[in-house]
Amino acid sequence: MSVQAAVQVPRRVVAANAGRNIRPTRAAPEIRKPLKRDAKGLPIPHVNIIVRDTHRCRLSDHYYHTVQDDLMYMTYVHEPYARKPRRELRPMYDPNDPYTKHRYNPPVGGDRWSKQPPQPSAPDDVVVLERIQLHMMMKEAIGHRTQLLGPIMAFRAISGESEGAGGRRTAEGVQIVKGKKSLSGWVRPGVPLGVKVDLKGPKMYDFLATLVEFVLPRLREFPGIVMPGPSVRLDTPSAASGVVSFGLPPLALSLFPQIEVNLDAYPKSFGLHIHFVTSAKGVGAQNRARALLSGFQVPFARA
Amino acid sequence: MTPSTPASFPRAVPALARDALSACRQHARACLHFPSRPLATLAETPASSSASTSTPQPAPADPHLPKPIINAAVILNRAPLLTRTPTMFERAYYAYHARIQRALFNPFPSDFYFKQGSLLEAKFVKEEKEREREAFGGPWVLKRKQKPESSSRADGDEEPMPRITEADRTGDVKSLDRMGERNLYLLLLGKDHTGKQTWRFPYGDLKEHELLHEAAERDLEAECGTMMDTWIVSRNPIGVYQPPLPADAAKKSLAQTHLFFYKAHILAGQVRPDGKNITDFAWLTKQEIQPRVDQNYWASIKDILSDF
Numbered sequence: 001m002s003v004q005a006a007v008q009v010p011r012r013v014v015a016a017n018a019g020r021n022i023r024p025t026r027a028a029p030e031i032r033k034p035l036k037r038d039a040k041g042l043p044i045p046h047v048n049i050i051v052r053d054t055h056r057c058r059l060s061d062h063y064y065h066t067v068q069d070d071l072m073y074m075t076y077v078h079e080p081y082a083r084k085p086r087r088e089l090r091p092m093y094d095p096n097d098p099y100t101k102h103r104y105n106p107p108v109g110g111d112r113w114s115k116q117p118p119q120p121s122a123p124d125d126v127v128v129l130e131r132i133q134l135h136m137m138m139k140e141a142i143g144h145r146t147q148l149l150g151p152i153m154a155f156r157a158i159s160g161e162s163e164g165a166g167g168r169r170t171a172e173g174v175q176i177v178k179g180k181k182s183l184s185g186w187v188r189p190g191v192p193l194g195v196k197v198d199l200k201g202p203k204m205y206d207f208l209a210t211l212v213e214f215v216l217p218r219l220r221e222f223p224g225i226v227m228p229g230p231s232v233r234l235d236t237p238s239a240a241s242g243v244v245s246f247g248l249p250p251l252a253l254s255l256f257p258q259i260e261v262n263l264d265a266y267p268k269s270f271g272l273h274i275h276f277v278t279s280a281k282g283v284g285a286q287n288r289a290r291a292l293l294s295g296f297q298v299p300f301a302r303a
Numbered sequence: 304m305t306p307s308t309p310a311s312f313p314r315a316v317p318a319l320a321r322d323a324l325s326a327c328r329q330h331a332r333a334c335l336h337f338p339s340r341p342l343a344t345l346a347e348t349p350a351s352s353s354a355s356t357s358t359p360q361p362a363p364a365d366p367h368l369p370k371p372i373i374n375a376a377v378i379l380n381r382a383p384l385l386t387r388t389p390t391m392f393e394r395a396y397y398a399y400h401a402r403i404q405r406a407l408f409n410p411f412p413s414d415f416y417f418k419q420g421s422l423l424e425a426k427f428v429k430e431e432k433e434r435e436r437e438a439f440g441g442p443w444v445l446k447r448k449q450k451p452e453s454s455s456r457a458d459g460d461e462e463p464m465p466r467i468t469e470a471d472r473t474g475d476v477k478s479l480d481r482m483g484e485r486n487l488y489l490l491l492l493g494k495d496h497t498g499k500q501t502w503r504f505p506y507g508d509l510k511e512h513e514l515l516h517e518a519a520e521r522d523l524e525a526e527c528g529t530m531m532d533t534w535i536v537s538r539n540p541i542g543v544y545q546p547p548l549p550a551d552a553a554k555k556s557l558a559q560t561h562l563f564f565y566k567a568h569i570l571a572g573q574v575r576p577d578g579k580n581i582t583d584f585a586w587l588t589k590q591e592i593q594p595r596v597d598q599n600y601w602a603s604i605k606d607i608l609s610d611f
Binding site for chain 2: 062066069166167
């Protein structure tokens with residue numbers, strides 16, 4: 001029986017053809033009616049073309065086949081009784097005032113979102129990685145904004161993102177971060193300071209795989225992302241928002257394979273901040289986010 | 304890793320099976336009425352605890368009823384090693400979107416990555432042209448097919464490991480290399496709670512003053528040997544099996560057994576059963592487990608095991 005079973009399932013496995021294109025080798029159909037052109041002279045397609053997944057994502061598979069189940073068991077909190085309802089607090093503004101009628105009217109002292117307990121454990125509410133944000137700031141860019149060209153190219157190479165990529169409105173690509181405040185002698189509003197990029201979907205998992213397999217193992221004297229001690233409060237905004245952040249030194253940039261191939265094309269090396277944004281919310285969310293990331297072999301170290 | 308799990312074990316009767324959930328609810332009710340009684344999972348040998356807090360009978364605790372027997376079992380999992388092979392539909396979908404992407408992507412800044420006129424650039428351009436042809440087709444594609452097999456070897460590229468291993472070909476169910484795309488689970492051939500020789504997950508009893516997850520770890524080592532590294536995922540059990548009692552159980556005062564399942568991963572090594580109690584073992588997929596195990600046992604584990 002076992003022999004049959006062993007043979008049965010891999011029948012689907014067509015190993016030799018797995019990565020091959022299966023398109024019939026027919027030429028594209030002839031265009032009879034020419035497409036309309038836009039202002040730049042480029043053809044406008046009849047439909048909105050959006051590029052979806054072009055390959056099976058390895059880490060995404062790993063999440064849905066292994067990590068998700070484990071996380072559900074690890075983060076399960078048994079609550080046999082219904083929760084106590086939240087204490088009703090007086091709203092900040094008079095609710096009978098017509099001015100406040102359809103306006104945001106938080107309870108006195110704010111809505112205290114970071115103090116709220118997490119949602120009850122449920123199989124469809126397991127922590128998931130939503131996006132990764134890369135971010136860097138360069139002080140020299142305040143004087144010479146061309147200094148940001150190197151970081152922009154490096155971020156484009158690392159992330160593979162570009163604005164409106166694949167016909168997606170929401171793909172913002174590499175963005176320039178500008179100053180908001182006016183600090184005398186340093187920064188003024190609207191001055192380009194740094195660069196950031198948001199990664200989502202397969203590109204996010206590709207970046208995570210690169211980071212974990214190529215960069216972190218080759219980083220010298222890297223103990224892991226250092227966690228705060230056990231005495232740290234779990235209801236601060238940073239601990240309850242479900243984001244894990246850490247920084248990479250300038251030396252780490254040259255360890256990314258996309259940068260490594262032509263390192264001398266970049267005039268200057270720089271460090272970057274990485275934020276892993278997860279769906280965990282509520283008290284102690286950062287711990288659940290760490291549990292998720294360690295499922296992708298991101299190393300953590302005790303302080 | 305495990306966030307905020309208490310050292311003691313008072314809230315540890317989560318269960319995924321439907322009957323287990325109802326048992327849980329009864330358990331909670333019992334706690335509500337008799338808060339001073341120790342929980343069944345905390346400290347029990349068949350001889351110790353005063354009343355059965357987790358018997359499935361809804362009747363209030365009867366002093367003449369036998370004490371329940373608590374056992375811990377481990378569902379030892381070998382996670383998939385390979386990405387799942389896409390189906391024909393998925394491959395067509397991916398190929399279609401790969402072509403759209405190729406048609407629309409921003410121009411590659413080759414002067415940024417390559418020196419003008421370098422060998423590397425020439426090689427890249429040539430390969431890129433071939434990829435373009437493969438994506439958008441043409442009469443030359445069919446002719447080109449035989450070439451890359453020999454040329455890639457000649458370049459010294461490493462050949463990838465085969466997706467079908469020796470263990471798949473020979474049907475060796477003891478090998479951890481088999482079925483790289485699937486979740487495998489360890490099944491042992493040995494005596495179950497009635498003394499019958501059956502296929503089952505590794506399990507064992509609970510000692511006095513021992514926590515359930517510690518018992519699971521100890522029992523796994525006792526049945527499978529010390530020659531493997533494992534990691535028990537959570538301190539909470541993930542399911543429970545209550546074997547049906549025979550009809551004359553009340554007359555003979557037979558105790559109800561509760562078998563709590565824990566999930567674990569194998570990280571290295573292999574099972575080495577001692578040969579006395581455990582005579583055989585197998586690493587099986589969910590579909591292969593079903594015909595081997597008892598129907599009641601299957602009903603309580605089938606939702607825990609992964610379909611892939």
